[in-house]
Amino acid sequence: MSSPAQRVRPRFKKKNPNHGSFRLRNKTSRAKDGTIRSAMRIGDADPRSVTLPGIGALRVREDTRPLRQLLATGRGRVLFAPPSPATRGAGGCP
Template identity: 55%
Template sequence: MPWSGFDLINRFNAWKKSEDAGRVFTVDTEGVAEIAVTGLAWRDRVYQQVFEEAAVDLAGGLAAWSDSRSGKRRGKRVGFPQFKKKTANSPSFRLRNKHGKGHPPGIRVGDNGRPRSVTLPGLGQVRVHDDTRRLRRMLANGRARVCFATVSHHGGRWWIALNVQAAELHPERQHSTRNDSDAAGWVGVDRGLSTFVVAATADGTERASLHPKS
């Protein structure tokens, strides 16, 4: 079976309506059993994009495993994708910001006069804690676009993280160009796992790194 996200989505859509996904029977007063539902009985209660984004993530994991196994992928060896465990992983799902021509986007910030809210497809308007003023201004001015939203649960709370494609800052607010002879110029900071912090210049030259304590 092909491993692309598109193929996995089509395969799952066909499977979720088949008998292999399950069947629900009803029994009348005379003891006669009939099939009431074929497939996943709860599939209509979960937004379709949740399944689709999971299939896309699986396709990416399979591609990384295949490339690592064949030697096309450098770095640490990537294992075969594993199912998440409820006791070890935080529940999360992702929603794309899809909308047709002439229709509002599926993911909206501060809709219906409620500044501290995010509207998600299939869920509706959700109240949020943080101030969304700066993001709302950029969205209203066309300087930003919400690509997708990731909803996760940890620390006893639900969190919404928005992936936003934004325009570059005004030249007056950007960092000045770093002189090659300036050892104390601006650097970008990337936080990771195997290496806690890496500081590098715009061309990717690594200036410093800090490894986590064992």
């Protein structure tokens, strides 16, 4: 007779390695003085952070300085942000 350890059935793993993720749209609103306010803020809490509506500040892997410079000059726009679970530690944005 075989021992209980030998009778353990194999655990089937999911073939798709991707974990659950979703996209947040960057909604903008106009202030009374005519300026456009973005719901997503880049580098507010830390140079390597993104603040998303409803979630809060998240850390990112790369420095956001080039993105902040493009946004400041009007040459760049943030349309979507796909937050996903990080492989190590806390969650973040790619």
